Amino acid sequence: MSNRTTVIPFGPQHPVLPEPLHIKFVVEDETVVGAVPQLGFVHRGLESLVRVKDYNQMVFVVERICGICSCIHANCYCNAIEDLMGITAPPRAQFLRVVWSELHRIHSHLLWLGLFADSFGFESVFQQFWRIREHVMDICEATAGNRVILSVNVVGGVRRDLNPDQIRWMLGRLDELETGMRELTRTMLDDYTVQERTRGIGYLSKEDARLLGAAGPTLRGSGWEIDERMHGYAAYKDLNFIPVVEPDGDCYARAKVRFFEVLHAIELIREALNRLPESELTVKTPGNPDGESVFRVEQPRGELFYYIRANGTKNLERMRVRTPTFANIPALLHMLPGCKLPDVPVIVLSIDPCISCTER
Numbered sequence: 001m002s003n004r005t006t007v008i009p010f011g012p013q014h015p016v017l018p019e020p021l022h023i024k025f026v027v028e029d030e031t032v033v034g035a036v037p038q039l040g041f042v043h044r045g046l047e048s049l050v051r052v053k054d055y056n057q058m059v060f061v062v063e064r065i066c067g068i069c070s071c072i073h074a075n076c077y078c079n080a081i082e083d084l085m086g087i088t089a090p091p092r093a094q095f096l097r098v099v100w101s102e103l104h105r106i107h108s109h110l111l112w113l114g115l116f117a118d119s120f121g122f123e124s125v126f127q128q129f130w131r132i133r134e135h136v137m138d139i140c141e142a143t144a145g146n147r148v149i150l151s152v153n154v155v156g157g158v159r160r161d162l163n164p165d166q167i168r169w170m171l172g173r174l175d176e177l178e179t180g181m182r183e184l185t186r187t188m189l190d191d192y193t194v195q196e197r198t199r200g201i202g203y204l205s206k207e208d209a210r211l212l213g214a215a216g217p218t219l220r221g222s223g224w225e226i227d228e229r230m231h232g233y234a235a236y237k238d239l240n241f242i243p244v245v246e247p248d249g250d251c252y253a254r255a256k257v258r259f260f261e262v263l264h265a266i267e268l269i270r271e272a273l274n275r276l277p278e279s280e281l282t283v284k285t286p287g288n289p290d291g292e293s294v295f296r297v298e299q300p301r302g303e304l305f306y307y308i309r310a311n312g313t314k315n316l317e318r319m320r321v322r323t324p325t326f327a328n329i330p331a332l333l334h335m336l337p338g339c340k341l342p343d344v345p346v347i348v349l350s351i352d353p354c355i356s357c358t359e360r
Contacts, residue, residue, distance in 0.1 A: 030340050195252060199251075221253040
């Protein structure tokens with residue numbers, strides 16, 4: 001290490017980033033030349049709870065791996081258990097799972113867009129995105145009884161339904177949400193300052209994105225048309241889903257992916273609500289799960305992977321979760337060397353890190 005080199009700790013407490021991510025930066029003047037992560041501050045041992053909680057109780061545990069994408073965690077877990085049991089949730093439940101999952105995707109992306117704007121000093125834009133986010137929170141509370149952790153998924157289907165009045169009200173709130181988003185298009189995507197702070201910053205080439213195992217908007221922001229929803233789980237096979245892809249591989253591209261995914265998620269929810277089939281909400285579960293199962297879904301940050309091993313009792317033998325932030329950390333460490341120190345918060349936020357998901 002030369003005399004001009006300094007080691008600067010970044011985290012685990014941050015003025016902007018609401019995650020206990022700790023990275024040691026090696027800098028020369030204001031240029032980052034090395035980055036070493038330190039994880040493990042919020043390890044909670046949630047996977048080991050399968051020894052004391054039965055497979056139905058574990059639905060509530062996996063929802064608490066991450067609050068703002070809790071419905072998607074529960075969706076993935078329930079699908080893995082249903083595969084072991086050889087059952088399929090009824091059609092109406094599949095569509096409702098899409099509705100609540102996409103609400104969580106919108107919620108997560110709006111939260112991130114606000115924090116991203118805050119990372120380069122746009123406090124008013126931060127507040128505007130979070131104001132729009134309140135529409136999503138209101139919909140979640142009105143339809144599921146809670147604003148964040150909804151607890152609507154159960155093994156075999158869903159526990160709540162939507163009546164025609166709720167559907168009409170939701171469609172109206174979605175219109176307000178879309179109007180607010182489109183009003184911010186010019187401010188967020190066309191503004192000179194935003195582009196100066198994000199274009200060409202945190203570059204990740206298409207080849208490196210795949211080689212380093214990136215996922216979600218981090219991967220699609222580098223030109224890859226890869227999204228687990230393309231495989232058609234839940235009701236996505238019956239909806240007009242098109243992945244949002246940007247080719248430039250920088251922070252601006254990743255922001256555009258998330259911005260337009262919000263608009264596409266609104267369209268998916270509208271379509272699901274308008275085509276909601278009539279059926280039961282749950283199917284009967286035939287005893288306890290037995291065997292091994294793997295299931296993957298698309299979280300707001302990328303591919304979420306659940307491995308389940310069961311032995312025919314109420315308690316699972318093993319549950320293993322791989323979250324998208326874990327997959328995106330190698331890509332983040334590749335993007336950081338060579339950047340200027342003031343760009344570090346922007347680049348770190350561009351992968352939308354969720355450390356509570358990663359460490360569980």
